[in-house]
Amino acid sequence: MSATQDRGMIRRDENSINIFHDKKNEAGYKRVLPGQFVIHLRSFQGGFAHSAIEGITSPAYTVFGFSEPEKHDSEYWKYVFTSKSFIRRLETVTYGIRDGRSISYEEFLTLGFAYPSKAEQTAIAQYLDKLSDLITLHQRKLDKLKIQKIYVGKNVFVRKM
Incomplete structure (x- = not known):
């Protein structure tokens, strides 16, 4: 590992x-x-x-x-x-x-x-796991939007020679 x-x-x-x-x-x-x-x-x-x-x-x-x-x-x-x-x-x-x-x-x-009871530790960890998952989800969405922005920007404007 x-x-x-x-x-x-x-x-x-x-x-x-x-x-x-x-x-x-x-x-x-x-x-x-x-x-x-x-x-x-x-x-x-x-x-x-x-x-x-x-x-x-x-x-x-x-x-x-x-x-x-x-x-x-x-x-x-x-x-x-x-x-x-x-x-x-x-x-x-x-x-x-x-x-x-x-x-x-x-x-x-x-x-x-100093630390809370095991039950509280578990609840805190579960909350932080959900928050981390949510952040990851939104980061992926943001990354997709950035790619779309680049694609749209390239296809909206035509370069004349």
């Missing part, structure tokens, strides 16, 4: 980037389960990657889940762990320079979080 900033954990073949890896080294890869999170090399820019699927990922990543999953909805935390305010908080537990920065998992655990 590959960690992305905008789609969470995805199957490697769904990534447009061709990343070579030696299948002989997969024994050292880390198992990722649905509902877990991955601290990846770009987490300081886009937050933690949520996984909705099972797979394996680079041993360079830190994989974690909740110690008390009955209290947490991972879909809710997916939004928290990719929010701008959370990413700003990550700066306090990030070390290194430039693109080589790493997130200290141990220090991440010290950040402390």
Whole structure:
């Protein structure tokens, strides 16, 4: 699997980037389960990657889940762990320079979080999912309108030589 900033954990073949890896080294890869999170090399820019699927990922990543999953909805935390305010908080537990920065998992655990009940987390996540779907729908409509505008503009005016 590959960690992305905008789609969470995805199957490697769904990534447009061709990343070579030696299948002989997969024994050292880390198992990722649905509902877990991955601290990846770009987490300081886009937050933690949520996984909705099972797979394996680079041993360079830190994989974690909740110690008390009955209290947490991972879909809710997916939004928290990719929010701008959370990413700003990550700066306090990030070390290194430039693109080589790493997130200290141990220090991440010290950040402390206030959170609602699991039922509220689920309701919030469902609302945000619907909102995200609506935004995607309108973005697609906008993209179609932009194409139509270009087409109409080209066909309305005739260039005389």
